[in-house]
Amino acid sequence: MIGKEKLLSFLKQGLRKARFPQTEIFAYAQNLRAIRFANSTVHQPMEETNVNFGVKVIRNGKIGYASVNGLDLERLANAVQEAETSASLPQALPYLESFAEPKPIEPVNSFSRLTDEAESSKLVDKVKLMFKHGNGTGGTFAGILWSVSGETGVLNTNGVELYHPFTAVNCQAVFTKEDLSGFSAQAASDLSKIDPEKIADASVHRALRFKEAHSLPPGEYTCLLDEYATAELLLYLAYIAFSAEAVETGSSIIGLKQGEKIADSKVTISDNAYNPLTFQSPFDVEGVPRKKVVFIDRGIAKSVVHDRFTAHKFKTESTGHAVPFDFSEGPLPLNLEMAEGESSKEELLKQIKRGLLITRFHYIRVVHPLKTMVTGMTRDGVFLVENGEIVSRIKNFRFTEGILNAFSKVKAVSKNRKLVTFGEVGFPAGILAPKVLTENFSFTGTTHF
Amino acid sequence: MRQTLEWLQNKGAEYADFRIISRQSETLLVKNQKIERHIENSDQGFGIRVLYSGHWGFACSYKVSPDEFLKISEKALKIAESAAEAGGEKVILAPQKPVRGTWKTSYKKDPFQVSKEEKIELLIQASREMELPEIRATKASMDFTKEKKIFANTEGSYTEQEFIISGAGIEAIAVSGEEHQVRSYPNSFGGNFFQGGYEFIEALDLIKNSKKTAEEAVSLLHAEQCPEGKKTVILDSSQTALQIHESCGHPTELDRVLGMELGFAGGSFLTPDKLGKFNYGSKMVTIVADATAPTGIGTFGFDDEGVPAQKTALINEGEFSNYLSSRETAPRLRKLLKDTLGEENTFGKSNGTVRAESWNNLPLIRMTNINLEPGDWSLDEMIKETKDGLLLTTNRSWSIDDKRYNFQFGTEIAHEIKDGSLGKLYKNAIYTGMTPEFWNSCDAVASREFWRLWGLPNCGKGEPVQTMFVGHAASPSRFQNVQIGIGKW
Numbered sequence: 001m002i003g004k005e006k007l008l009s010f011l012k013q014g015l016r017k018a019r020f021p022q023t024e025i026f027a028y029a030q031n032l033r034a035i036r037f038a039n040s041t042v043h044q045p046m047e048e049t050n051v052n053f054g055v056k057v058i059r060n061g062k063i064g065y066a067s068v069n070g071l072d073l074e075r076l077a078n079a080v081q082e083a084e085t086s087a088s089l090p091q092a093l094p095y096l097e098s099f100a101e102p103k104p105i106e107p108v109n110s111f112s113r114l115t116d117e118a119e120s121s122k123l124v125d126k127v128k129l130m131f132k133h134g135n136g137t138g139g140t141f142a143g144i145l146w147s148v149s150g151e152t153g154v155l156n157t158n159g160v161e162l163y164h165p166f167t168a169v170n171c172q173a174v175f176t177k178e179d180l181s182g183f184s185a186q187a188a189s190d191l192s193k194i195d196p197e198k199i200a201d202a203s204v205h206r207a208l209r210f211k212e213a214h215s216l217p218p219g220e221y222t223c224l225l226d227e228y229a230t231a232e233l234l235l236y237l238a239y240i241a242f243s244a245e246a247v248e249t250g251s252s253i254i255g256l257k258q259g260e261k262i263a264d265s266k267v268t269i270s271d272n273a274y275n276p277l278t279f280q281s282p283f284d285v286e287g288v289p290r291k292k293v294v295f296i297d298r299g300i301a302k303s304v305v306h307d308r309f310t311a312h313k314f315k316t317e318s319t320g321h322a323v324p325f326d327f328s329e330g331p332l333p334l335n336l337e338m339a340e341g342e343s344s345k346e347e348l349l350k351q352i353k354r355g356l357l358i359t360r361f362h363y364i365r366v367v368h369p370l371k372t373m374v375t376g377m378t379r380d381g382v383f384l385v386e387n388g389e390i391v392s393r394i395k396n397f398r399f400t401e402g403i404l405n406a407f408s409k410v411k412a413v414s415k416n417r418k419l420v421t422f423g424e425v426g427f428p429a430g431i432l433a434p435k436v437l438t439e440n441f442s443f444t445g446t447t448h449f
Numbered sequence: 450m451r452q453t454l455e456w457l458q459n460k461g462a463e464y465a466d467f468r469i470i471s472r473q474s475e476t477l478l479v480k481n482q483k484i485e486r487h488i489e490n491s492d493q494g495f496g497i498r499v500l501y502s503g504h505w506g507f508a509c510s511y512k513v514s515p516d517e518f519l520k521i522s523e524k525a526l527k528i529a530e531s532a533a534e535a536g537g538e539k540v541i542l543a544p545q546k547p548v549r550g551t552w553k554t555s556y557k558k559d560p561f562q563v564s565k566e567e568k569i570e571l572l573i574q575a576s577r578e579m580e581l582p583e584i585r586a587t588k589a590s591m592d593f594t595k596e597k598k599i600f601a602n603t604e605g606s607y608t609e610q611e612f613i614i615s616g617a618g619i620e621a622i623a624v625s626g627e628e629h630q631v632r633s634y635p636n637s638f639g640g641n642f643f644q645g646g647y648e649f650i651e652a653l654d655l656i657k658n659s660k661k662t663a664e665e666a667v668s669l670l671h672a673e674q675c676p677e678g679k680k681t682v683i684l685d686s687s688q689t690a691l692q693i694h695e696s697c698g699h700p701t702e703l704d705r706v707l708g709m710e711l712g713f714a715g716g717s718f719l720t721p722d723k724l725g726k727f728n729y730g731s732k733m734v735t736i737v738a739d740a741t742a743p744t745g746i747g748t749f750g751f752d753d754e755g756v757p758a759q760k761t762a763l764i765n766e767g768e769f770s771n772y773l774s775s776r777e778t779a780p781r782l783r784k785l786l787k788d789t790l791g792e793e794n795t796f797g798k799s800n801g802t803v804r805a806e807s808w809n810n811l812p813l814i815r816m817t818n819i820n821l822e823p824g825d826w827s828l829d830e831m832i833k834e835t836k837d838g839l840l841l842t843t844n845r846s847w848s849i850d851d852k853r854y855n856f857q858f859g860t861e862i863a864h865e866i867k868d869g870s871l872g873k874l875y876k877n878a879i880y881t882g883m884t885p886e887f888w889n890s891c892d893a894v895a896s897r898e899f900w901r902l903w904g905l906p907n908c909g910k911g912e913p914v915q916t917m918f919v920g921h922a923a924s925p926s927r928f929q930n931v932q933i934g935i936g937k938w
Contacts, residue, residue, distance in 0.1 A: 036912055038709045041537025044911075045528045046507040048809045050494065067490045070511040075491060082489040091484050091569045121531040128535045142712035144912050174712050181711075250585035250624035325488065362715070365846045367859050368877060370629040373936060375857050375879075377850040379715075398848075398855055398881070400936040425913035444935045445881055447855040448718070 001116060001149055002029050002051065002071070004163045010071060011155040014053070017077040019084055022058035024099045024156035025076075026285045027051060028324070031116075031149045032426040035123045038142040040131045042124055048426075054285065054324055055079045059087040061097060065325050096312050099156040100287045108164075108273075108280035110428070112190040115167040116149040123147060126196040130173060133200035139177030139207060141200065146170055147191055148426040154287035162283050168428035169194050170421045174380055175203040179213065179449040180393070182206025183228065183359055183380035187421045187430055189279060206359060206381045210393035215446060216384070218397060222355030222411075223441040224348055224385065227418035230338065231433035232361045232376070234269065235422055237403045238333050240369040242271075242295045243321075244310035245330025251369035253404060257301045264410040265299040266341060271321070271333035278335045278419060279428035283320060290320035293333065299408075307331040337432035341413025348412055348437050350388040356441075357383040357390060361399075372403040377447070398445035409439040450601045453518040457499055458603050460526055464500040464542055466602040468753065469493075469513060470808040472594065475561065479572035479589045482580070487565065494808035497521050501529035503539025509809045543779040543799050545756055547605035552750025554613040555743070556646030560593040563647045571655065575619050578659030583667045585624035589659075590639060591617040591650060592906065606755035614746050614918055616642030616906060617650045621663040623670050630669035630876060632861055634662045636687045637844050642904030642918065643744045665862060668874055675863055675875040677934030681838030682880055683831055683927045686895075688860055689821060690903040690921035691844045696884040697729070697736050698819040698919070700853040701763050702802075702910075703772040705814075707781055713912050715851025718884070719769065721785045724796075727769040730888030733926075735822040736764040738773055740801060745818035745920035746904035749804070753812035756801035763819070767889070773802040775814050806915035813911050818902070818920035824894030831893050831927050838866040839933060841878055849884075857881040857935065879935045887928060895924035 002010075011025050029051035036044035053076055054067045064086025068079040123145050134141055147169040154162045171194050172185035184202035186194050225233070240251050247255030253262060273281045273290035283289050286308050294302045306314065307322030310331055321331040349357075364376035375398065382394040414435035421430045450467050457465040471493040478486040495518070496509035506529025508521045572589040579587040594614040601607045618640015620633040635641045635653055643649040684692060700717040704710055719727075740758035742748050749758055754776045762770050774782065776799040783797035790796070805812040832840065846859035863878035864871045902922040909916055 032913070034913060035532075036712065037535075038711055039538060039707075042504065042532035042535045043537075043709060044505060044507070044811050045532045046509070046811055047524055047528060048508075048913075049510045049512075050809060051511060065486065065488045067488060069492045069494065079489070079491065086487050086489065086565070089484070089487070089565055089569065091566065091573060120528045124531040124535050131535065131537075140708070142708060142710075144712055146912075172712070176708070176711055248586065249622050250629055251622075256627065325486065362851050363848045365848045367846050367879065367936065368629065370624075370627050371938075375846065375848045375859075375936075377848065377855065379851055396850060396855075398850070398857060400857070400879070402937075405937075442937060445855055445857065447850045447852070447883070449852060449854075 001031065002151060007151055007153045008155065008161060008163055011153055013073055014076040014080060015155055015157065017080045018157065020057055020059050021157055022098050023080065024056045026054040027153040029151040030426055032146065033120045033123055034144060034146040034425055035120065035127050036144045037127055040134055040140040042127060045120060047120055053079065055083040057083040057087045058096060058098065059084065062087050096308060099158055100160050100308065102159045103289050105162060105282045105289050106274060108282050110166040110189045110280040112167045115147055115169060115191040118147060118191050130196040130200040133197060133204055134175060137177060137204060137208060139175050141173050141175050143173035144425065146425050154283065154285065156287060160287035162287050164282060166428055168279050171196060171199055173199050173203045175207045177207055180207045181380045187419045213393040213395045215395050218443045218445055220440040220442055222352055222439045224352060224355065224357045225436045225438065226359050227433040227435055228360035228420055229358045230436045231420035231431040232364055233403045234336050234338060234431050234433060236364050236366060236374050237372060238336055240366055240372060242304050242333055243331050244304050244306045244314055247304055252304060253370055253372055254295060254301045254304050256370065260301055261299050262301045262404050263296055263299045263407040266410045266413050267296055267299055267407045268339035269296045270294040270337055271305060271335050272337055273335040275335065275337060275432065278337065278430050278432050281428065284322040285324055286318065286322040288318045288320040288322065293319050305331045305333050334429040338434055340415050340417050340434050342415055343412045345414060345435060348414060348435055349385060351411060351437060352385040352388060355385050356394065357385055367400060373401065374403060375400045395449055396447050397443040399442060400444040401442045406438045406441055410436055411439060412437045453522050454601060454603045457522055457526065462499045462501050462526065462603065464603055466498050466600065467495065468808055469495040469599045470596060472596045472807060473561065475593045477568055477572060477591045479576045481587055482573055482576045484569050496808045497525045498811065499525040499529045500540055501526060502533035504529050504532035505540065506532060507811045540777050541780045543776040543797055545776060545799065548751055548755050548757060549607050550750060552610045554611060554644050556613050558647035560615050560647040561595060575655040575659045578656060579619065579621045579663035581663045581667055583623050583625055583670055584621050584663050586622040588620040589655065592639065600751065600753065600755060602755050608751045608755065610750050612644065613646060614642055614644055615646060615649050616640055616904060617653055617655060619655050619659055619662055621666040623666040625670045628670050630666050631845065632662045632666035633843060634658045636903060637861060639906065642746050642906045644746050644748055645744050669862060669876045672874040672876040674938050675878040675934050679930050680933055681835050681927060681929050682931045682933065683835065683838060683840045683925055685842040685925050686899060686901040686923050687903055688841055688844050689923035689926045691847055693736060693819055693821055693921050693923060694905060695847060695849045696853060696856055697764065698816040701772050702814045703774045703778040703782060706772065707778055714910055718852045718854050721782060723769055725770060728767055728889060729764045729769045729885060730767045731891045732766045733824055733891050733894045734764055734767050734888050735762065737762050737820050737822065738802065738817050739820055740817035742818040742820065742902065742920060742922065745902055746906065746918035747817040747920040752801045752803045753805050754799065754803045756799050759801045761800045773814050773816065774800050775803045778814065804917060806917055810915045813915065815910065815917045816908060816919040818922060820922035821894065823897040823900045823924050826893045826895050828895050828899055828925050831895065831925065832866055832871060833869040835866045836868055839878065840864040840866055840871065841880065854883050856884065877938060878933065880931050880933045881935055882931055890929040891926055892929055893927035899924035
């Protein structure tokens, strides 16, 4: 950890190098410990220390950007100069007159000292506990346990001066024995909340519950989506529909059908950076306090997230969802959640006469954004449910389905939710997802395992 | 570097390597004729990988200084010690003679010396040409990367390499009601990427191709939905390239085969028992991994284990013949094959495919330039000899299962082929299949005249995810009895 005083002091020194009155510097520092394992062996353990800075300059209403890494004032000064040159180009984009003004920030506590102090060896010890649960089964574990101690800071010439320390941890494991596999994961801000033995048990149980997998033909099935599977659909829905950038390029169904019913009334999806069950984060990279944004409210299309750039274009206010500007997709929700329902897992299963329990999906890609149509595979456990009982393991399917089509046929939602992370190791973004029972989910292909 | 490596040897490291990397990049994005992003990025740091008691430890830092070298070395060693205590199979590295040398990208025009105004003006003009009534948004982009990499290891290897990667592309998005169609040039998702200078951007002639790209996007809004059924398909060169990437490149990565990626990207159906006796494809299909291909973005002088760049046949006239390997995985493969091919089989040496995205990543097996060797057909001949089929052009979506059997691709545009002639346009074209069956149905590959080298700058692998520059050369190829038209539209 660099520390609040040192990081903000460095940002101030950088800001002093600015020649123009509107300059902003964002900092993202991290100490990452990642213990990757496969074949029940720690095979790719690593630690990374890095700090990145993003500089923005506005000159005569035009904006310039540059980014650099390292606590090196000369290099940061060069980045400030590059951003100034960029803002001085005749073709630079007319943007705003100024950056964000200081606003009160709601305090959050997402930093765990014990997690920050836990060395790689402590993480390896947790992974070792996991390996023990595979002994005698003939199978092995693969996955990762990572923890990050991070700091974000924003400083601008309007007086914004913000600092936020955080920790985040994620552990996920695939247990595999020949063609049978099972998956489980846990994410939290605090390493002590990660129980590797529970993860190991769950993934072994899911893999070895049945000795073989049977084939079923593609077609429409009632499906109980586990939290991981729900979260993956939410992730892609957010990507294609929940940002102002998607509205601008015409790919957002929220933009097209605002105020209309687009999903079942049991479906409410929002972004809430203050929920203590997620990775809390009080401000974005532009120093704007995060607002709670509801995308779908009881099935009705509502709104999307903005940064200051898209807010300017749409003549509205930023919702505090700016991401580092070298990410080209514009503002994004990083604390997605789907509202809980009322059912227990057992109650959800009981509602299934004949259907499938889906552990998670793999390699989802967008087929048609406005139809929210995606394709992908199932992975690490598909089970046939008959009359409320899990009766056998089924080989994997390919699905090609509209996400909102699936969310329009929701029969029930679980009351418990799980924090699921994807994508960047060490980046504290998560999705709080429930189990979802939906009907007529469209599987369009199968595979050999 | 030498002192650090000696220190590690004295501390009992069996092997260590050390990379110092500095990278400069520039991204320009013009959206709807306005410059939306122009970002200059500068990044540097170093990474040290240590093998201790048969287990790896890796640590890295942005502070490039002798004090930090020692601190990070200690950390890497400590991580390796912890990993060793967890037990499991020990790493044995394939032997490799020390190498010393330099390697540099050949280029005519350094893209970082071309004025920003000139680049932006080109993109704005291309964007302007795409403005049509039903075009909702246009994008035109350029990306440039310049990287300097110094590598040294405890075996005495020392290499210095400098790379320049240049890429550009345009995209037109047409929207009408709930219909959303995209056309791009020269390829989707950022265009095409080359190892070389600004001369490649000029040769793309983005402005000349802009209007046609936008017109096709608009035409797609009014095109018929792609029909469902089994047909002959001809994939254009860029879609063939992505088909190679997903269904040949990734499955031949030996770390995937050995289960080392099971926790994230998955495994591979291509088990070692298939080596030398598996019909991956028809006789038309010869695929090579070529890290020496001029202008390929998967080209280099030496990999990140000090192994010189090589050209290796992965599939030879349809028969699966080799993997992409590393110094860690090759000895494991040789051991697995000793019963069938003998103790001294030739698979124990790395074929030099290991790279890390940057200083802060562990090196992994990565595709180099995975190329489908050209055949002797012309595209016209292929079309003329097709009774009922589709010509599928430019990727729109891609997905494949975690053992790389079941794939499904969508393309931006499809043309009907009826009795040897191109017919009407179809939108939302999708095809699906199983990897070996699909490649065995390949009955025509176009000649070198149609062979193009495509650069994919965004191949993801590993955790933390590493994005790698990889290349694929391919010419249009024909496949029989392919399932098309999936999903409820």
